[in-house]
Amino acid sequence: MRNFDLSPLYRATVGFDQLAEMMDRVFEKDVSRETYPPYNIEKTGDDAWRITVAVAGFTDEELNVEVKENALLITARKAPDGKERSYLHRGIATRAFERRFALAEHVRVTGAVHENGLLHIDLVREVPEALKPRRIEIASANDIEAKAIEA
Template sequence: MNRIDLTPLYRSSVGFDRFGSLLDAAFQTEKSSAGYPPYNIEVIEENNYAITIAVAGFKQDELDIQVENGVLTVRGKKEAEENKTTFLHQGIASRSFERKFNLADHVEVVDAGLADGLLRVHLVKEIPEAMKPKSIAINSAAPRAIEHENKDKAA
């Protein structure tokens, strides 16, 4: 089992305590899912992303996409075929799957499309106006003294 020591991170930062468990979960997910179905994560442009998943053989109604608590879950449930075919070789997987992607804060799923056996999920990172950096003007006048009333003198 791979373990990453994040002690140096914790010495100089606050609020990243969930980061270790997130990394551990990512390592476990990769081992358990065995790479099916294959996928790409792309940066389209700044703050625009796409996840493309190869879902050959799945119909639109056999796919489900959900976002809950910052986790994007894509599921494919193959309907059981009544006509059992005898294969000499079966290289096209037709099993159900579930893929999970942890989304960063303020990343929202915009839409999804299915074409040519590829499911493409579009994501956008929308930073709220209150969190965007802002410039603070520096006044050329001397700073004003702040008056402070001493409660002990008033008594």
């Protein structure tokens, strides 16, 4: 149960729908359910990040990484090996999971590597040239008059 009512935010703003929806998602999630598998988010540059997920016991074929509608989705399904096993202690969890990360605009996945039981996913923000700030040259009035006379 959440303690905040965000409906006034919807009524008083235009164009901030994604922000309000993100806040709704954050408040309605069951935090106790989101502990497996453990992960790190590391900043590797000004506009670059790396998500590392602990996926011990899974092979490359059992892992799936996809980007869909500004969300990074990591899933894993353990394939049955057909062997009957009798564990004395089972501390390595190899249960199926689905982990979702919301991606900001212009953030794209550049690669994924599975090594030593860790899945590394590299992200980078690439802002299009049209959205980058640009400097506008300011001309003096004398320059404009001189160009008009030459023409």
